[in-house]
Amino acid sequence: MRLRNLIIVTVIVPLFVILVVFSLVAIKSMEDNVRSKLQNEVDMVTHALGTTLGYAVARENDTSLEEALEAAFSFHRIYGAYVFDPNGREIYGLGLGRELFSREEIQQVIEDDELYGNYRQFEGWTYYSALKPLRTPDGEVHGVLQVNRLNTGIENYTGFLSIVAVLVFVVGAAGIVLSIWWGFRHYIERPLNRLVTVMLRVEDGDRQQRASIEGPEEYRRLAAGLNGMLDAMAEKDHDIEDRQRREIELEKRLRKSKKLAELGVLAAGVAHEIGAPLTVINGQAQRLARRDVIGDNERARLSRIRGEVERIVEIVRQLMELGRQHNVEKDEQPLDELVYSACALVEEELEPRGVRLEITLPSPTPTLLANGQQIVQVLTNLLRNAAQANGVSRIRVCAEQQRQELHLWVEDDGPGIPTSQHQQVFDPFFTTKPVGQGSGLGLSMVHRIINDHGGTIGVFHSPLGGAGFEITLPLYDTRPT
Structure with missing residues (x-):
């Protein structure tokens, strides 16, 4: 059952039932009180006239009888007064309601010898009549007095007033119910529905939903608590x-x-196995090149052989360096010194190509705990790769300190690296350069150095249009002590 219906059934309906019962009891009590007052007034008039009329009837004095009956009409709303003999025949009377009682009822009053009153209907009017035996001073009954009072004024309207009161109560109750319903809907149901809607949307996966903090204090606190959660x-x-x-x-x-x-x-293992043969080949080629019997063409070929042998030796050395476990010796290094040292090493390669280098560093320059030589090697490798890309005219180096980390970006305006190759650029022997111009071990070495420092490196599309590399390094030693 909904909360609104539950409140109506358990609170409002019982309250209205109690009010209806109380109202009906109050109206009934008012009606009984009015009727009791009417009866008491008629009974008092009847008692007051009884003694005088008893003497008048006993002396058979019509003048005294007439004067006494006329005096009854001086009382409020007395509309009829009659005197009957013991047989129920009328002796004298004035006003309305003469035929309200039969002779038998009059004789019964004489037999009961007590005051009798009752409501009677006659010719569309409602009367309250009292019958009282008339006694002489010696106690003998000589007749019966009938006093009639017509129900006018509030006595005739008690029933109507009861109906009006019930109607007013019903209309008022309907207004109260409507007000309670509107208040419940506006101040309770709508805020609850808003909170339920937010929770349902969160349940469906929309974690950005938040409840509006409005309405009564309790709902504002509830909405704030929900938003906090x-x-x-x-x-x-x-x-x-x-x-x-x-x-x-x-x-x-x-x-x-x-x-x-x-x-x-x-x-x-490869270096151990091919190191000695490479040394022999290089030595023999050098000896042959010194002989005078060979021509310049053969000497040039021998020089090329020696160059390729040295290239093989360098690749083997890089492979051994790449796979070897390193204990990085760190000390505090100012960032600007590391960046400008790397730029100085590649300056000779940038100037012939007309590449402009832009450097943006935070101020004051942060100091990081690192191996300065290795960080310079990383920056030099990235700058050299950018400068060697086709169509590069601008390289940008910028850094930013975020909490306890340093973020360093190296970007260029060249052709960039395809998205499909972003996951491969740090693999050994992967290169985008032509055959013979790169071993594919430079970025792998960069990755290994950054990893040894507890940092990360990633590739992205630079806003300049080319490739961008983001390096994240801890400013302090993060290794457990």
């Missing part, structure tokens, strides 16, 4: 999502670290 849930959801994201990133770093470690073991 939803805000707390949203904050918890955000924390859970952030934790899941960090766990996913950690899992990715662990997988990549495992892959690099396995690759390092493989590289160590």
Whole structure:
């Protein structure tokens, strides 16, 4: 059952029933009181006239009888007075209601020898009549006095007043019910429906819904409590999502670290097996190049052989470095010094290509706990890759401190990296450069260094139009002590 109907059934209806019963009892009591007053007045008039009329009837003095009956009409609303003999025949009378009682009823009053009163209907009028035996001073009954009072004024309207009172009560009750219904609907049901609507939408997945804080104080407090609960849930959801994201990133770093470690073991074996043959090849090529019997063409080919051998040796060294476990020695490093050191190392490559370098650093410059040489290596690698991309004329380096982390962005206006390759750019041997111009190990080395520092690195589409790399590094040592 709805709350509105429950209140009507358990509170309003019983209250109205009690009021109806009380009103009917009050009206009935008023009516009885009016009638009792009417009867008492008629009885008092009858008693007052009884003695005088008893003497007049005993002496058979018509003048005294007439004067006594006429005196009865001086009382309020007395409309008839009659004197009957013991046989019920009229001796003398004035006014209305002579035939209200039969002879037998009059004789019965003489036999009962007491005052008798009753309501009677005659010719469409309602009377209250009292019959009293008339006695002489010696106690002998000589007749009966009848005094009639017509029901006029409030006596005739008690029934009508009762009906009017009931109608007024019904109309008033209907107005009260309507007012209660409107108040319940406006101040209770509507605020509840708004809260229920918000909760249903939240249940359907719309976690941004909030209740409007309006209405009575209780509902404002309830809405504020609901909003607080939803805000707390949203904050918890955000924390859970952030934790899941960090766990996913950690899992990715662990997988990549495992892959690099396995690759390092493989590289160590490869380096051990091919290191000596490469040294022999390089030495023999160098000896052949010193002989005078060979021409310039053969000497150039030998020089190329030596160059490729050195390239192989460098790749093997990078592989061994990539897969090796590192203990990073950190100290406090000012960010601006690291950035400007890296820019100075690649300046010779930027100027010939006409690349403009933009640097935006926070002030004051933050200090981070890191291995300065390795961070410079990371920045140098990213700047060099950007400068070597086709069509690059602008490189931007900017940083921002957020709580206990440093966010560093390196962006360019080149062709960028396709979205489909964002997950592969840090894999070993993956490169977008032509064959022979890159080993594909530079970004893998960058990833390993950032990972060793407890940070993260990701690739995105830069607003400049090209590729962008975002580095996140802790400003303080996050390793457990």
